[in-house]
Structure formats: C-alpha cells, structure tokens
Amino acid sequence: KNEVEQSPQNLTAQEGEFITINCSYSVGISALHWLQQHPGGGIVSLFMLSSGKKKHGRLIATINIQEKHSSLHITASHPRDSAVYICAVWEDSWGKLQFGAGTQVVVTP
Amino acid sequence: NAGVTQTPKFQVLKTGQSMTLQCAQDMNHEYMSWYRQDPGMGLRLIHYSVGAGITDQGEVPNGYNVSRSTTEDFPLRLLSAAPSQTSVYFCASSQDRAETQYFGPGTRLLVL
Numbered sequence: 001k002n003e004v005e006q007s008p009q010n011l012t013a014q015e016g017e018f019i020t021i022n023c024s025y026s027v028g029i030s031a032l033h034w035l036q037q038h039p040g041g042g043i044v045s046l047f048m049l050s051s052g053k054k055k056h057g058r059l060i061a062t063i064n065i066q067e068k069h070s071s072l073h074i075t076a077s078h079p080r081d082s083a084v085y086i087c088a089v090w091e092d093s094w095g096k097l098q099f100g101a102g103t104q105v106v107v108t109p
Numbered sequence: 110n111a112g113v114t115q116t117p118k119f120q121v122l123k124t125g126q127s128m129t130l131q132c133a134q135d136m137n138h139e140y141m142s143w144y145r146q147d148p149g150m151g152l153r154l155i156h157y158s159v160g161a162g163i164t165d166q167g168e169v170p171n172g173y174n175v176s177r178s179t180t181e182d183f184p185l186r187l188l189s190a191a192p193s194q195t196s197v198y199f200c201a202s203s204q205d206r207a208e209t210q211y212f213g214p215g216t217r218l219l220v221l
Contacts, residue, residue, distance in 0.1 A: 033210065
C-alpha cells in the first residue's frame with residue numbers, strides 16, 4: 001500500500017482553466033514536496049512545504065497537516081503546464097522520500 | 110553551476126554486462142541518492158549517501174552498488190545487468206535529506 005495517494009491520476013483541461021491536484025498521506029510528516037516532470041524530461045522541484053501555503057507564479061501549493069492533505073493549484077493553465085506532477089513526503093522514521101504515483105496533466109489550447 | 114549531471118543519457122546493455130552510471134553535482138550537497146522510475150511504479154530509492162564515505166541502501170538495492178569517495182560524485186554500478194533493470198535512472202542531491210531535491214536529467218537504460 002502506497003503511503004502517498006494522488007488524485008486524479010489523469011486530468012485534461014482547456015487552456016485558461018483552474019487545475020487542482022490532490023495528495024493525501026497516511027502518517028505524520030515533516031515535509032512535503034511537489035515535483036514536475038515534462039514528457040521525456042527531467043524532474044524539477046516546484047515546492048517544499050511543511051505548513052501553510054506557497055505561491056510561485058501561477059502555481060500555488062497548500063498543505064493541511066491535521067488532515068494529512070496537500071493540493072497543488074495551477075491558475076490560468078497553459079499548454080506548457082502539461083506534465084506529470086508528483087507529490088512526495090518525508091517522514092523522519094522512514095529515512096527517505098515516499099513518492100506518489102503522479103498525476104498526468106494535459107492542457108489543450 | 111551545472112547542477113546535477115548524469116552520464117550517459119541512454120545505454121543499451123546485454124544481460125550479464127556491467128556498467129557504471131555517473132552522477133556529479135557542483136552544489137556542495139551532502140545528500141545524494143539514486144532512483145529508478147518505472148511505468149506505474151513511481152520513483153523508488155535504490156541507494157543514498159549522506160556524505161563522502163557514507164552510503165546506505167534504499168528500497169530496491171539488489172543488483173546495484175554505490176560508493177561516495179568525494180562530495181561531488183556518486184556513481185551507481187550495475188554488477189551483472191538483468192532485463193528487470195531496464196528503467197530510467199535519476200540521481201538527485203540536496204543540502205539535507207528532507208530538503209529540496211535537485212534531479213539530474215536521467216539515464217535511460219535498456220537491458221536486452
């Protein structure tokens with residue numbers, strides 16, 4: 001059983017739409033990461049957060065520690081946002097990052 | 110800064126061959142790790158290192174060896190390649206274990 005669950009698995013949106021990707025985890029954590037992977041490409045870290053909310057351009061990440069849940073929002077989506085978005089959590093006793101399976105996002109013009 | 114570099118980008122091996130995947134970083138990061146990415150499986154940790162001279166196993170270490178003689182370099186060795194090792198391999202580094210991870214561009218490995 002994966003300790004990190006992402007939803008949806010796949011998402012298609014039209015350009016300009018607001019997109020939300022969810023990440024739920026089952027244990028107490030000390031940090032949560034959102035990563036982006038373009039098709040055939042490398043992996044880029046978007047956010048690392050342990051509480052509250054962070055914003056970078058059109059991307060917003062939030063985390064609710066009590067509910068063990070994080071969301072990644074993309075405002076005014078654009079075709080270049082098409083990628084796989086991966087949630088990963090760090091729990092001290094694991095000694096490693098635990099990754100979700102990823103959410104495939106396609107934004108059509 | 111070049112960040113995290115990996116070589117080669119793509120490699121084809123025959124079953125039983127050995128090879129080394131290279132990883133280097135120029136950010137003076139203590140923590141380095143190797144992952145493999147397979148369809149539907151997500152990223153899985155192979156080995157990691159918390160500093161020069163210190164390495165440890167991740168969740169899928171069998172068939173792989175690592176060493177960390179310098180802060181900059183963290184090579185991954187496949188001792189006797191098997192088709193089950195066909196995958197995309199990513200090296201990553203961070204200042205500390207839970208901190209922002211910086212990934213290399215990946216190595217696509219095909220074992221026939």
